[in-house]
Amino acid sequence: MTTEQDSSKTNESQNNPQGGYDLDSPEVSFSRRAFFGGMIALGGGLWALLVGGTPILSFLWPKKSEVVTVTEMTFEKNLKDFPVGESKNFMFGSIPALLIHDTNGKLSVFNAKCSHLGCTVGYQKDKDVIYCACHGGTYDPNTGKNIAGPPPAPLKPLVADVAADGTITIKIA
Amino acid sequence: MSIPTLKNLNIVQTVVDWLDERVPVKAAVEFAGHKEVPVHKHSIWYYMGGIAALFMGIQFATGFLLMFHYVPTFEGAYASVQAINMQVPFGWLIRSMHSWGANVFILVLFIHMFSTYFMKAYRAPREFTWLSGLGLVGIAMVFGFTGYMLPMDEIAYFATKVGVDVAGESPFIGPYLAEFVRGGSEIGQVTMNRFFTLHVIALPLAMMGLFGLHATLIQLQGISEPESIQKLPKAERKYEKFFPDFIKKDVFVWFAVFVGFMLLVTMRPFGLGPQVDPAAMAPIGIKPEWYFLSQFQALKLFPAKILFFDGVHVAMVFIGTVFGSLAVVPILDSTGKIPFISKFATVYGVIFLIGWLFLTIWGSL
Ligand code: FES
DSSP, X not given: OHHHHHHHHHHHHHTOTTTSSOTTSHHHHHHHHHHHHHHHHHHHHHHHHHHHHHHHHHHHSXXXXXXXXXXXXXXXXEGGGSOTTOEEEEEETTXXXXXXXXXXXXXXXXXXXXXXXXXXXXXXXXXXXXXXXXXXXEEOTTTOOEEESSOOSOOOBEEEEEOTTOXXXXXXX | OOOOOTTTOXXXXXXXXXXXXXXXXXXXXXXXXXXXXXXXXXGGGHHHXXXXXXXXXXXXXXXXXXTTTOOOOTTXXXXXXXXXXXXXXXXXXXXXXXXXXXXXXXXXXXXXXXHHHHTTTTSTTOHHHHHXXXXXXXXXXXXXXXXXXXXXXXXXXXXXXXXHHHHHTXXXXXXXXXXXXXXXXXXXXXXXXXXXXXXXXXXXXXXXXXXXXXXXXXXXXXXXXXXXXXXXXXXXXXXXXXXIIIHHHHHHHHHHHHHHHHHHHHHSOOOOOOBOOTTSOOOTTOOOOGGGHHHHHHHHHSOSEXXXXXXXXXXXXXXXXXXXXHHHHHHHTSSOOOHHHHHHHHHHHHHHHHHHHHHHHHHHO
16 A cells, blocks of 8 residues: 555655656755755856966966057168178067168068968078078068968068168168 | 983884884885886886886976076067077077977877877776876977967968967957967067966966876876786786886886987087067068977968858867867777777778878978
8 A cells, every 4th residue: 555655655755747757756856955065066166167277377377568659760871881682681669670781772671470380580681582491481582571481471561761861771661 | 211322223124113103115116016018018008107107208308407597578589599509508408408499298198198098098997198198298398389489580470470370260259369379469468478477477387287187196096907918818918017117118218219319419419590580571481399280280271261161260160170180080999999089080090190290291391
């Protein structure tokens, strides 16, 4: 009789139209406990991550770097001492730059940062190209256009102005 | 109560007993005594892990010494390494050991990795041993990369530039990641602080932790036998005691390797390139250390654009997938019960090794 009573009780609770489950049955309360335990662990973890992570990450985050921004500078050499075929790598503020007195007799000046992975490019007089030694990227010395190798984009141009006395001024484009 | 007389007092026994009550020494010795190492024609590869551990020790010791003279500043680093090389008594020796040691360490790790791969030692229950080993190789390479920058010679500067820019090409977080690693938009003192801290604090801790796990797992699970040996009847399989038989040979191998290493280190002291000039173009023929040559060559080979994608991105996905596969393929083959996958893992390993060697040699030309 007892068995019958028990089973009927179980049936009754399973068919309970409101709750659906018997919240006092061991399985249910176990899974509920596990669920709440899990939530607390997850919540606690997230909280720790946030509370611990925020200050640590902010502490490590680089502050806005003090880039030496230069908009204009006088080049170290006069045009007279800088004949055709000559080139020079120099710093324009904090960016590496490259000035070339190219074969057309024109002065070309570029930001010398390779568009591939940031190495500094240089002029190769014998081949008349701008070359990046890191992965063999090549650029046109007149236009800065990428012509061979991995670089995906042209070099960024700067501007070179020549005064009447031959003084060369480098400016941002 | 009998007072121990000098005659019946066994000092060693007493000390051991005293200690054993506090630290389970007897259990440890007992454990080591039971441990056996398989003896067969592939046994030689069992020494590689020990040799790698030896070089890890050499790196920790020499690195620790170098820190007494090295100056981690953007301006002063080069001069300090130069002084270590030329003025500090035996500085050249310690630095040569550290720089050569890094190269040999990684070489030995690669040999250890490939030998365990081909012996299929990664199979259940040793998956975590494999993965932790892979993690150790990864940490060793980051060690190499960060250590590379510290002397601030030409190659240091451009290798760092390229390495960080590669990270900067990662999807979505790339630019933030590069900025974070560099500590700004250009390589400078902040970058140096970051690399130095990683190199001397974070990476050593990570390596010790992971090595602890790796070594513990090996102790717990015993040394794996290649399939061909497992198949042999019990009577034909030979073993030797780990302690003292294997250890004796291990120490001898260490000694021999160390002597060879010291010959290399003293006959060919590790040099220092010209000081970096941030304005100057990257020197023609610049190359990373040999263990990055395969990635370097791959970066060179991918053109600017592939269909709609940037070549760099495709190259990165390619490099990432290939190296990531070293974590995936062994796990697929972990049961060793599926003949097709088992075969595939072997063939894959051979292709990987040949491809890697090919790109590395090509990159060095
Ligand atoms: S960085 Fe210039 S070609 Fe790669």
